[in-house]
Amino acid sequence: MATGHNFQDLVETGDVLVAFINSSQPDNLRRAKDERRAVFDKHAEAKKIVTQILTEVTQIEENWGxxxxDTEQxxxxWKMELEELEEQLRKGTAKKQMTDSELQFLQRELDSLKNGEHELQTLQNEVDEDTTEIIPSAVYKARLYSHLTKIKWEYDTQPNVLKGVHYGEDLATPINIDSSTRSRCDVSDQLWGFVSTK
Incomplete structure (x- = not known):
């Protein structure tokens, strides 16, 4: 009973559809098809435009990237170039400072030599001006060596013993060397060790 009722409903629905199709004008159907095709074409065109826009956006993003x-590279x-220039500047500055220091050292050496030359000239003048007393050559040399080395010798010692005092900048150092037990070279080296290189 229920199945027959459903079939009857289906038949009635089919009749209604057939009647609707029969009642529809061919122009209306064609217009509906054309509108459907136009909607489809617009959809395809919009899809094409959106795809093109997305492609262009992707290309722009790639170009910007x-x-x-390139800008980062x-x-x-330039950062590496700047670091190299800074390193060269540091080396140049250090070299200049070293050159300046060496120049100052050489200037001090020159001044010291000039002062020593002046002192020697003064001593020579004193010797030359001394007309009342004849100074033997050995005494003159002893005074000259004493002035240069800052060593005052004691002369009343045994022949093989060297006694004296070295007067350095800060302290006086006694000297007592037995030259009979050491080579002349060792004695000379020890004595020159007292002389300042400044």
Missing amino acids: QSLL EKNH
């Missing part, structure tokens, strides 16, 4: 990468290149 490449430009950003250029920035790193």
Whole structure:
């Protein structure tokens, strides 16, 4: 009973559809098809435009990314150039400071030599002006060596014993050397060790 009722409903629905199709004008059907085709074409055109826009956006993003990468590489290149220049400047500054220090040292050495030359000239003048007393050559040399080395010798010692005092800048150092037990070279080296190189 229920199945027959459902079939009857289906038949009635089919009749209604057939009647609707029969009652529809061919122009209306054609217009509906055309409108459907126009909607489909608009949809396809919109899809094509959106795809093109997305492609262009992707290309723009890639171009910007490449430009950003190039800019970063250029920035790193200039950073390395700047670091190299700074290193060269540091080396140049250090070299200049070293040269300045060496120049100052040489100037001090020159001044010291000039002062020593002046002192020697003064001593020579004193010797030359001394007309009342004849100074033997050995005494003159002893005074000259004493002035240069800052060593005052004792002369009343045994022949093989060297006695005296070295008067340094800060302290006086006694000297007592037995030259019979050491070579002349060792004695000379020890004595020259007292002389300042300044």
